Amino acid sequence: xxxxxxxxxxxxxxxxxxxxxxxxxxxxxxxxxxxxxxxxxxxxxxxxxxxxxxxxxxxxxxxxxxxxxxxxxxxxxxxxxxxxxxxxxxxxxxxxxxxxxxxxxxxxxxxxxxxxxxxxxxxxxxxxxxxxxxxxxxxxxxxxxxxxxxxxxxxxxxxxxxxxxxxxxxxxxxxxxxxxxxxxxxxxxxxxxxxxxxxxxxxxxxxxxxxxxxxxxxxxxxxxxxxxxxxxxxxxxxxxxxxxxxxxxxxxxxxxxxxxxxxxxxxxxxxxxxxxxxxxxxxxxxxxxxxxxxxxxxxxxxxxxxxxxxxxxxxx
Amino acid sequence: xxxxxxxxxxxxxxxxxxxxxxxxxxxxxxxxxxxxxxxxxxxxxxxxxxxxxxxxxxxxxxxxxxxxxxxxxxxxxxxxxxxxxxxxxxxxxxxxxxxxxxxxxxxxxxxxxxxxxxxxxxxxxxxxxxxxxxxxxxxxxxxxxxxxxxxxxxxxxxxxxxxxxxxxxxxxxxxxxxxxxxxxxxxxxxxxxxxxxxxxxxxxxxxxxxxxxxxxxxxxxxxxxxxxxxxxxxxxxxxxxxxxxxxxxxxxxxxxxxxxxxxxxx
Numbered sequence: 001x002x003x004x005x006x007x008x009x010x011x012x013x014x015x016x017x018x019x020x021x022x023x024x025x026x027x028x029x030x031x032x033x034x035x036x037x038x039x040x041x042x043x044x045x046x047x048x049x050x051x052x053x054x055x056x057x058x059x060x061x062x063x064x065x066x067x068x069x070x071x072x073x074x075x076x077x078x079x080x081x082x083x084x085x086x087x088x089x090x091x092x093x094x095x096x097x098x099x100x101x102x103x104x105x106x107x108x109x110x111x112x113x114x115x116x117x118x119x120x121x122x123x124x125x126x127x128x129x130x131x132x133x134x135x136x137x138x139x140x141x142x143x144x145x146x147x148x149x150x151x152x153x154x155x156x157x158x159x160x161x162x163x164x165x166x167x168x169x170x171x172x173x174x175x176x177x178x179x180x181x182x183x184x185x186x187x188x189x190x191x192x193x194x195x196x197x198x199x200x201x202x203x204x205x206x207x208x209x210x211x212x213x214x215x216x217x218x219x220x221x222x223x224x225x226x227x228x229x230x231x232x233x234x235x236x237x238x239x240x241x242x243x244x245x246x247x248x249x250x251x252x253x254x255x256x257x258x259x260x261x262x263x264x265x266x267x268x269x270x271x272x273x274x275x276x277x278x279x280x281x282x283x284x285x286x287x288x289x290x291x292x293x294x295x296x297x298x299x300x301x302x303x304x305x306x307x308x309x310x311x312x313x314x315x316x
Numbered sequence: 317x318x319x320x321x322x323x324x325x326x327x328x329x330x331x332x333x334x335x336x337x338x339x340x341x342x343x344x345x346x347x348x349x350x351x352x353x354x355x356x357x358x359x360x361x362x363x364x365x366x367x368x369x370x371x372x373x374x375x376x377x378x379x380x381x382x383x384x385x386x387x388x389x390x391x392x393x394x395x396x397x398x399x400x401x402x403x404x405x406x407x408x409x410x411x412x413x414x415x416x417x418x419x420x421x422x423x424x425x426x427x428x429x430x431x432x433x434x435x436x437x438x439x440x441x442x443x444x445x446x447x448x449x450x451x452x453x454x455x456x457x458x459x460x461x462x463x464x465x466x467x468x469x470x471x472x473x474x475x476x477x478x479x480x481x482x483x484x485x486x487x488x489x490x491x492x493x494x495x496x497x498x499x500x501x502x503x504x505x506x507x508x509x510x511x512x513x514x515x516x517x518x519x520x521x522x523x524x525x526x527x528x529x530x531x532x533x534x535x536x537x538x539x540x541x542x543x544x545x546x547x548x549x550x551x552x553x554x555x556x557x558x559x560x561x562x563x564x565x566x567x568x569x570x571x572x573x574x575x576x577x578x579x580x581x582x
Contacts, residue, residue: 061433061463068437095427
């Protein structure tokens with residue numbers, strides 16, 4: 001995946017951004033479930049011990065404690081792995097956070113097949129489906145460390161419940177530091193004429209790679225790449241504008257097909273007047289498994305670079 | 317507590333039980349058994365003058381006891397008593413399970429086992445005020461309750477009071493048959509809480525326990541032994557009255573007669 005680009009850790013960016021924000025925003029609390037080092041929150045815990053609430057390995061309690069703290073006026077970041085929070089404690093998020101509409105940001109790290117060697121239990125592929133279906137909940141999946149920093153900053157100022165999906169490995173840097181993130185806005189990362197490629201998270205880097213590999217053979221074909229990091233609210237207008245032009249859409253995501261971005265977009269497209277050709281590249285009704293690199297897994301589950309190029313050829 | 321105060325609370329409770337019965341009769345159904353068992357506990361929280369509920373908090377974890385809370389809130393003038401008969405209907409704010417759209421309600425609940433965690437977070441965020449939570453005995457079958465009991469101890473939440481409405485019944489039968497809790501008080505003690513066991517229909521005991529709890533330096537649990545369907549003989553300890561739909565008129569009138577008679581005996 002874009003070997004020549006500099007990389008950085010999304011989850012490290014989250015932990016360090018929150019630490020910086022907490023220096024001036026005394027209202028920021030972290031509710032932790034024994035995963036502070038994995039989310040780079042050790043510095044936060046040391047510097048702000050009174051605002052770092054350690055619940056132990058008890059995600060259900062942690063979610064409702066976070067809601068109670070939010071009720072007392074705090075801005076709470078509930079930090080864990082996506083396979084535990086929002087997976088294990090979803091019913092608590094639903095009632096105590098969402099239905100009560102409280103200021104809790106659920107931060108789920110190690111999402112998707114990118115948690116590689118940890119295997120199926122930890123490769124959370126259903127989190128977007130779980131969270132996007134909840135009323136009041138906003139859902140974000142940043143593509144790189146810089147966007148993570150921007151989203152974390154914006155969320156620290158928003159009073160709404162939100163889910164922030166993070167991944168484990170270091171991934172390529174896409175944005176420059178001047179980039180400004182807005183809730184409900186997607187970004188066209190590359191303009192093109194022939195195929196619209198949408199997605200969320202670092203897997204979208206494969207679209208750039210496909211463009212450069214594919215261009216060698218067909219220099220007159222260009223891809224339009226759209227980063228849908230704001231999954232809910234979704235910037236459908238930008239997608240619609242693009243498919244009106246290209247008539248072809250590929251959605252690429254490290255998530256189940258069921259309930260993923262692709263299905264959310266497909267539903268909106270079917271309700272519109274424009275019906276492009278559509279291919280959804282996502283995990284299809286399967287659990288993950290361990291591997292040494294996530295690229296092996298991407299190939300195995302049909303969401304790798306080869307699969308993307310095949311899809312591009314098919315849709316043209 | 318002066319006798320006069322105790323009589324005042326008992327009289328309020330009698331009126332609220334009648335309101336509750338009317339509400340469930342007129343609206344077509346509701347969780348009457350546990351509402352009747354927990355009502356005196358809520359009356360004590362709202363009318364004893366021990367708490368300032370503009371700053372202190374009452375969190376109903378067992379959200380199905382909404383009918384009891386709604387009648388108490390109406391009695392405390394949070395909203396008009398006329399609203400009660402709209403309970404659980406389409407255009408009413410009074411949802412079947414307790415909802416924060418209702419004036420005076422701070423937490424929407426219904427899925428059991430979450431409220432004590434929520435109350436713990438609230439108590440931690442508001443250390444200068446008291447947070448009172450009301451849970452049911454059956455609710456203690458939820459694993460999350462035990463997570464929150466550990467949490468409250470770790471953070472030594474002395475401003476947290478959990479009142480457990482122990483009426484010994486749940487939807488399908490007795491707690492003992494479905495999943496026994498054995499000695500609940502001893503369990504709380506082992507987890508490091510201050511525990512008092514009381515008769516949950518005796519206002520002297522309820523008020524005394526709440527006063528003690530306010531002074532404690534540990535998280536507090538009040539095990540309130542109560543009677544399912546309290547006040548109506550044929551509902552007493554009858555789990556069929558956990559939740560009722562469409563009470564026939566003769567049953568309603570019979571219950572009403574008993575609740576009216578159930579005057580200031582103690």
